[in-house]
Each structure stands twice: as structure tokens, then as C-alpha cells.
Amino acid sequence: MKRGINVAIQRLPGYYRYFDKLHSMEIQGVSSAALSKKIGISPSLVRKDICQFGGFGQTAYGYNVKEVRAKLGHILGVDNLRCAVMIGTGCMGHALLRYVRFDAAGFIVVAAEKVSGQTGREISGIPVLNVSELDRVIQIHRPDIAILTPSDIPVQTMARQLAKMGIRGFWNFSGEELALDEPDCFVENVDLVESLLQLSYRIAPGGEAIK
């Protein structure tokens, strides 16, 4: 599943966001040295990464912000409008809908919940449908990704079912680690407890604080 480019790709969203920021600040050009200072990656590696994504630098000038932003965005797929279906509309779901700029990442969202699902219900302007109509929702909207928020349906089961309906990306907030065998499917597990434990470790006596 991995090879070559690999680790650079984990840095790709970071580069994109920074170029996007520069773009919104109306800065036109940037060098690997300047970039390096801002994002904490060595100039060598910045050059190597960006070169690998397509080599859009200009000798003696650096990187054209507008151009590189567009190219990186294209690689990430943000210029390609897709649909995401949110499964579950608990408080985590609500928070994500408010908090994440889905549009900036190229997604429009529909949600499905188990309980209510009265016709026409909306959260933060996105339509909420009943989970029993999932088949129909998916047929209509053809989502590429599912956002799995905590619910009483086991994620594993849910995800397999969704994969069969053609969903390929799973953004998993359930807290249960999700692994799928389906060849063309990708899972992004967001594990906040692990993130918190990482921080806990570092501030613990004997943790990273002691060099």
C-alpha cells in the first residue's frame, strides 16, 4: 500500500494550508528557506517534497504562491467538489459541521441520523435524513466519503455496509479503530484519546520534559 513518495504526502496538507494562507495574505512568492522557518521543515526537505509533487519552483525566484497553491490543491482534490455523508448527528457531529470548513476542502455534506429525520430537518444548513433511508440518500448524493461519529452501530459493520454502497473514504471519529480490507477504501482514524495521551506523556515526570 506504500512506496516511494509516501512520507512526503503526510506533509502535503500542511504545505497546501500554508500556501493557502500566503495566498489569502496576497503574498506572491516564497522561497524554500522562508517556508522552512514558518513550518519547521528543513529547506532541503521542502524543496525535495515540492519537487516530488511536480517541481513547480522557479530557479533563482522560489515558488509562485498562487500557482503552487493551485497545483497542490489539485493533487489533494480540493478543486473537485464531492459529497460526504455524516453518519450520526450527536454532539461531535454537530461540532464538526460547525467547525470544519468542508467547502474549503471541496466537500458538501449531508447527514443521516437514527432518531428524528423529520422531513426538511437541517443542521448548520445541511440536510439531515433518516438513517433508514441511507440507501436512497447514497443513491441520490453519491458521497465519496463517510464521516463516522459515535453512534450505537458498530463502526466496523457500518463501514462494511457503506463500502458495499460505493463509499471509499472513511473519516472515523468513533473512537474504535477501524480497519477495512476492501482494496479501494481508505480510513482516516481520528483518535483524540491517543492525542491527549501523547500530551499527557510529554508533561509527565520522566516524559519528554526530561531531555
Add this chain to the structure above:
Amino acid sequence: MKRGINVAIQRLPGYYRYFDKLHSMEIQGVSSAALSKKIGISPSLVRKDICQFGGFGQTAYGYNVKEVRAKLGHILGVDNLRCAVMIGTGCMGHALLRYVRFDAAGFIVVAAEKVSGQTGREISGIPVLNVSELDRVIQIHRPDIAILTPSDIPVQTMARQLAKMGIRGFWNFSGEELALDEPDCFVENVDLVESLLQLSYRIAPGGEAIK
């Protein structure tokens, strides 16, 4: 800031959570081979990691779940009750309070918000205080970490101020990358947009789907 043990530590919370799960399932022992299958890390590396954390395996037997869980938990600091102060009580804050098992990670939480802060207000059982009383709140509760949720105060400013008051860990959900120079402080940036973009990349044509 880094050296030696390093990369193993990023896997530590994952090991801990899995041992915790085994423990709650009342499983008593596990081998590196069995662990490997479940968490997708090679048996060699599992052994190397756990050995590095303290070498609590037993030849010809494997790992004693209860014991290793306790030791890893100790390294992570979960057996050490600390306080976390949440800055901002918007919908992301609410969601985190409901969703994250802070107690299991060894934290009790207090929150501070800008607006209301009427005496005695609570969210999910945790006390909510006014941000203007932050000094007092911190003097009383002596939190080790701050949870930064989106708010109108720039994180950088907020974090520096909190660092001066003795807070050493910053769990940053603001969406703004936070970097601190303070030597003894640690930042864990949770960047959901980057996580979503990673997934976006993988399902994009030309992304990881193409081997």
C-alpha cells in the same frame, strides 16, 4: 528535543489503549505475534518498542496484560490525576467534554468561557467559570494542560499568557498552528482539516488509490 526512543513513543498510546482493551476483556496474556496482528505493527517492532519502555515481557510466555497495562499507563501518566482547563465552550468544547473520556486519561476538567460565566454554571458536570477570572481559576485548580478550542482570542497570545501562569501542555483545536518557544511547554495540534485533506488526497484520482 528528540532523540533515541522517539518514534516508539508515538506508538505508546496505541499500545496502552490496546492493553487496556485486553484488560477490560479479562485477557491475561498476549504475545508480540498476537499483538502484531491486531494493531498492524510487526512482531519485531512490538518487542523492540515494549522492551524500550521497560522490557516487561516474560520469555516463553509473552506479556502479562495487567502488568504491562499498568506500566504503560504509568509512563503515560494516566495514574496521576491532573487538571485540564478548557478555554472556550463553543460547540467543539461541548463535544469534547461529552466525547473524550478525560477521566480515563487521568484528567479532571474545568472550563472557562468569555460570555456567561454565571456562578455555578456547568456543562456535562464540569464547572464553567468566566474567562476574566482565569488567574483565579488557575491558582485554585493548578491545571497542567489547557484545551484550546476555537475562540476570538488568538491562540498564540492566549497560550503565551497561560504558559506564564504555569501551564505546560496545550491541546490545540483552534485550527491555527501553535508553536511555543517556552522550553518546558508542549503543544499537541489537532488539525482536522489536514486530516480531512489527507483522506481527500487518497480518494482522489491519482491519489493513493493508484498503486
Add this chain to the structure above:
DNA sequence: TAGATTGTTAATCGATTAACAATC
């Protein structure tokens, strides 16, 4: 031209894997 900065190669560094002796 002189100066700046990329793309790229070679050197270094670090992390993972394979193999096996030690041991229960």
C-alpha cells in the same frame, strides 16, 4: 555579470526487520 534559489545527487542518519541466542 553577480546573486539567488531551485532540483538533484551523494552522504548521513535513523527506523524497521530478520535472525537467533537466552531462557522459562
Add this chain to the structure above:
DNA sequence: TAGATTGTTAATCGATTAACAATC
């Protein structure tokens, strides 16, 4: 004892850095 499984060393693999020729 025979079998299982760790801890640890050496070998491999991959990622980062340093250096510099090419070029605008």
C-alpha cells in the same frame, strides 16, 4: 526435555540532510 517467546544484535531499508551544479 521440547516448545514458545522474549530481548537484542546485525542487516536492511528508507528518510533526511548537505552540498553543489544548473539556471534565471
